[in-house]
Amino acid sequence: MNFPLFKFGFFGDEVSLVLAFVIGIGFGFALERAGFGNARLLAAQFYFTDMRVLKVMFSAIVTAMFGVYFFGLFGILDISLIYTTDTFMLPQVIGGLILGIGFVIGGYCPGTSAVSLATGRIDGLVYFIGVAAGVFVFGELFPLIENFFVSGSMGNVSLPGYFNLSYGFVVFAVAIMALGAFIAAEWGEKKMAKKAEGK
């Protein structure tokens, strides 16, 4: 077998669109289960009272990272065929900052706001409309910021490539880092809970 199946022509565009819908359902289901349709739970991450965002996100990243790594190790998945964006350092750093600020002010990210509006949250709906407005503003300003948008291009770089480390070592390091973050998160939550009781 050659994976990704779509890139090796196992099925065509129509099937890939059906898969988009099915994969989306899985994605939305998991996000709702995690409690990410609820802005208060998402925002709690930034006040250290409930570290769900970190736990879910890093569990997901580590799982998928292991999957890609071991499929690659068995020689059945070609990672170069999986689409990733090129790195444009400065726009991505600034964009990440703006996005983080928007996250804590609005309480969602685009994916979670879709879940939130689907489960009846009005704030999720308003947030989703806000995202569209933000994209529209970006689109209208695009001619002015196009130069900045394409600045600092580094091509398609990965952590192993950039730091000249073996892929396996980076997988190991990320996994251990995630484990450390989980332990710290559990410890922090307990501490915050005690503090709240003590009040």
Place this chain on the structure above:
Amino acid sequence: MSVLSDILVSDKHHSEAVSHSPKAYSNPYVTGVALGLVLLAAFVLVGRGLGASGAVSSAVATVVSSVAPEHAKANSFYSSYLGGGTFGLFKDWLVLEVLGVMVGGFLSGILAHRIKRTVEKGPRISVRNRLFFAFIGGGLMGFGAKLARGCTSGQALTGGALLNLGSWAFMMMVFAGAYATAYFVRRLWI
């Protein structure tokens, strides 16, 4: 599918909920693993990751193009989402994926009795202000996501799992930006 049933089962573990009262949310680690498997499925089947803001971009570009076609064509940001007019909005991968997200979220919400018309907010803020800030936050998110070439799902999750350099830098900055702002907007949430 076994993943889904796993989560359903784990749900029962965590709450002996009386029916019709909302169930407790699932174990975050188990849910995270399930989410990771969905992401992995996208990788090995279709060769791409998940996304959300890209679907909004396609929708916005389509609306702009139908209102002012010349304007959209002249703007390389919009035109890159129109694909030369060779396909419609509902033939876009991310648009269908986000529709799936809404359906999936709704299904999960129904099963756990969590569908409720409400506004999520802290106790110290009015509904009107909360909605105002939701709009502002969404706007910043939309703008930032376009500048960074992706949002939390497209960059942080997808690029994170693929060990993409820019995605990791982006992810660190998201947390930095959010933590730096959290104190100033605490009235919104606590």
Place this chain on the structure above:
Amino acid sequence: MKKPKIELILAILLLFFAVIALFAGDPYSSTLKINPMELSLNSTKGHDKVTPTELAELLIAGDQEYVLVDLRAEEEYLQYFIPGAINISPMNLLNSELMKNQRIILYSSDDLESGKSWILLKAAKYKDVRILSGGLDGWKNNVLYPEIQALSENERSKISQISFHFGGQPKSDAVGSQTVSPDLPKIQAPVNVPLSKPKPARKKREGC
């Protein structure tokens, strides 16, 4: 017995996989491995070549299923290239936008450079790589300025048409005694082909 917590099980699994990864090494390392069996099978079955005439027919049919790669230096490329070809230096081949699942046809001045690049790409697990047999010289001799005297009437008109299509001229009695030497600067890109670098088809943004 108390049931172990799910967090603990997951943490143990994580450690287990992480340690394997630490020692299992790099599935995408930069050392290339050559599979001699596959390579020789490819050569004996002729799955590694495209003749100039076949390529000409593909081009005329507008077959977009493959990428045509010109491996020569940029100056040579800018003077003339086979319509639709993109210019990639052999040095950058593995870092180019070529995808492992694409059909790739390589050409250079002759077979040597494209042959080397063919082995490189096959070793890097590119699935379908072919070389234009005879390289650009073969293209000149068989497509642009073919010898048609010895051919039957039918063949002759077909070959001539192909030659005219690409802005060439068949070598025949009609052209007369003066021989057209294949490396005369007479070769120019046909009028309908822009001389500027052809852009690879714009990829639709896939990201979020």
